[in-house]
Amino acid sequence: MSHALRPFARARLCLVAASGLCFLIAGCSTRERLNPLDPRNSKTNGGLVGFNAIAGDQNVEFRWPALLVAGVQGYRVQRWLPGGMPRDLGTADYGPAAIAGEDTTVQNNTTYVYRLIVHLTNGDSAASPPDTATPGTRQIFALEAGNPAFARLSPDARDLLYARAAHESYLDMELDRKNKVIWLSSETDGFVLRKSVDGATVGTTIELADPTDISVSSNRGVGWVISPPDSTVYSYSSDVNNPLPQRTLNGLGHPRVVEAGTNDPTVWVGNEEGTVHRFRAQDLQETHRWFLPDGVRAIALDEGTGGAWVATRTGESGSLYYLNPSDSSSTLIRSNLLVPTDLGVDPVSGDVWVSERGTPHFAAGRLSLITRAGVTLATLIGIEPYGIDVDPLDRSCWMTELRTNRILQIDRSGGTVRASPVLDTPYAVRVDAP
Amino acid sequence: MVAVLLAFPSAARAGSYLQRETAPPDSSSGGLIVETSPPGLLILIDEVEAGRSPLGPIWVPSKTVRVRARFDDPRLFDAAHDETQVVIQPGATSHVFLDLRPTVMLRSAPEPARVFRLEGQGRDSLIGETPIPLQPAFLEGGRFLFRAVDHADTIFTGESLLGLERSGGRALVSLRRTSESLPPVIPRPPVYRRRWLQWGLVGVGAVLTGAAALLRREGDQWYDRYMDSSDRRVLDTYFDRAVHYDHLSLAALGVGQVLFTGGVVLLVNGSDR
Numbered sequence: 001m002s003h004a005l006r007p008f009a010r011a012r013l014c015l016v017a018a019s020g021l022c023f024l025i026a027g028c029s030t031r032e033r034l035n036p037l038d039p040r041n042s043k044t045n046g047g048l049v050g051f052n053a054i055a056g057d058q059n060v061e062f063r064w065p066a067l068l069v070a071g072v073q074g075y076r077v078q079r080w081l082p083g084g085m086p087r088d089l090g091t092a093d094y095g096p097a098a099i100a101g102e103d104t105t106v107q108n109n110t111t112y113v114y115r116l117i118v119h120l121t122n123g124d125s126a127a128s129p130p131d132t133a134t135p136g137t138r139q140i141f142a143l144e145a146g147n148p149a150f151a152r153l154s155p156d157a158r159d160l161l162y163a164r165a166a167h168e169s170y171l172d173m174e175l176d177r178k179n180k181v182i183w184l185s186s187e188t189d190g191f192v193l194r195k196s197v198d199g200a201t202v203g204t205t206i207e208l209a210d211p212t213d214i215s216v217s218s219n220r221g222v223g224w225v226i227s228p229p230d231s232t233v234y235s236y237s238s239d240v241n242n243p244l245p246q247r248t249l250n251g252l253g254h255p256r257v258v259e260a261g262t263n264d265p266t267v268w269v270g271n272e273e274g275t276v277h278r279f280r281a282q283d284l285q286e287t288h289r290w291f292l293p294d295g296v297r298a299i300a301l302d303e304g305t306g307g308a309w310v311a312t313r314t315g316e317s318g319s320l321y322y323l324n325p326s327d328s329s330s331t332l333i334r335s336n337l338l339v340p341t342d343l344g345v346d347p348v349s350g351d352v353w354v355s356e357r358g359t360p361h362f363a364a365g366r367l368s369l370i371t372r373a374g375v376t377l378a379t380l381i382g383i384e385p386y387g388i389d390v391d392p393l394d395r396s397c398w399m400t401e402l403r404t405n406r407i408l409q410i411d412r413s414g415g416t417v418r419a420s421p422v423l424d425t426p427y428a429v430r431v432d433a434p
Numbered sequence: 435m436v437a438v439l440l441a442f443p444s445a446a447r448a449g450s451y452l453q454r455e456t457a458p459p460d461s462s463s464g465g466l467i468v469e470t471s472p473p474g475l476l477i478l479i480d481e482v483e484a485g486r487s488p489l490g491p492i493w494v495p496s497k498t499v500r501v502r503a504r505f506d507d508p509r510l511f512d513a514a515h516d517e518t519q520v521v522i523q524p525g526a527t528s529h530v531f532l533d534l535r536p537t538v539m540l541r542s543a544p545e546p547a548r549v550f551r552l553e554g555q556g557r558d559s560l561i562g563e564t565p566i567p568l569q570p571a572f573l574e575g576g577r578f579l580f581r582a583v584d585h586a587d588t589i590f591t592g593e594s595l596l597g598l599e600r601s602g603g604r605a606l607v608s609l610r611r612t613s614e615s616l617p618p619v620i621p622r623p624p625v626y627r628r629r630w631l632q633w634g635l636v637g638v639g640a641v642l643t644g645a646a647a648l649l650r651r652e653g654d655q656w657y658d659r660y661m662d663s664s665d666r667r668v669l670d671t672y673f674d675r676a677v678h679y680d681h682l683s684l685a686a687l688g689v690g691q692v693l694f695t696g697g698v699v700l701l702v703n704g705s706d707r
Contacts, residue, residue, distance in 0.1 A: 038669050071664035120664045
């Protein structure tokens, strides 16, 4: 019996050995063409990768990864205007160990094209793909929800300057344009942070029960913060080292939205019950009160007339009202809004940008520019907008877009002007232009 | 040795040292006749000497008795075959035959030769191969075929075989040679059974495996040169050399492992030496 099985056992053994050999050979990975200068490197095609021109204010910063090959003699950056010819920047190469540089000979709001050239000791050279940068004074801040963070983009929104991680997603963000301070509310952690434009926390943390909406009067730097558990709106001074409330607004039901004027010295508070209160800032005297049918979701002040745009929502449908203190009227401008999330007013024309998210994850939202008379000037669809802000320079709209996870700049005709790199679920944006 | 108990219906008188009576002494007794081959053996009934065979009829009480035949030379005593038990029926006569002839050892020239018992109609039954001991009673009346390679089939009757028996109890049958087969060629053991080859496989496999590591290292060195070089003109050369050494390394490793494993397996399975 054993003699009869022996040939089969031997055959099995050979089969196992052959299989093991096949696995051994198949498991050994082949070499990859990873030399960055190799034209057959599928990732670089022989060019330099990782070169980045980051726009600043009156300057452009360059960064590139070190080229880890022998024979690097130096780097040279070339610059040109779109349509022009590349020209060397400066008169000498950066050294072989350099990984960053700067161009301070730029003018704001001009778009430049840059590329990096590496000079090799064998006389050869390689170039990076071109990168553009538009320096300017614009400061763009954003909140991210995926990995909760407070982030800042370059003036042309093409690069992420920093992302300060947070314990939880901030609920709201407002700019104190006068003092260059960003206010951030952290609802679950129960505090309000104030940060400088470089992302550092400044002053003393304001501790408050579940702070939600924030508004800052950029005229005086006074911040207004809603605390739903207290049914109170607290005001804080512009002194970042003073965490104590200065004044309070009580008896407002379930306050949801607060908006303080900068040129118009008023404070507006909307609540879940659909009531909008208007207070005089200096003495907190309530001057007006409107009763809307649905809960208030957003208020944007039209400081040119002293009025306000108000978005209300019930379920997934919303309405847009214009409240006019001069005659205490409330005018329904638009109904059947698709989950309105934010409003932004063009300070020059008083037109309002309306962000309608639509059904989440279906790109069924809409961004509209609507005049005081209710005329729609522009509409952008097929998107999922969330937070918006109006650009103080060109009156365009900056919009966080959850379908592509980018921040887009939309001009008044509805065209996309700029787009940020992909962020981690951006949901709020604020833009300043000192 | 086979002991045979036979009840013969014959009414022949058997010789005995005992007095024979023509009629049973009473109705509870039965008759007993004992015969042996060879005759003249001392018969013991329940260990009581009853006379020499053939014996009887003698009358004994109806019961089970043990009948034993004994040679004069007690060394030939064999309790297993020299005795039997008999049930004596009242009023009836029982016959006992004890065959104590020695077995015949059938031998042949050449040996071994297969021995068949011919039973007619082409039905032969194989008994065994010579040398084989057989009972004379088995041989009597039968015909036996002897068959050996290169020799003619030969048939003997049982009586002729018994006639060939000599005093040593052996019957030798010589078969007639008819042909001569060449001795079978003993195949040489396959080459993979050679111990030197098995150790050679292990050694070559080990060497190739070691060479694979060296080749791999050489490939790594060429790949390092490829990764470190900024001269595009030599990148392809460096990379191709690295890949070339990789292939050599893989081939050496694969072949080496096969040879090494195969050699070990053959060694473990043993060799013909």
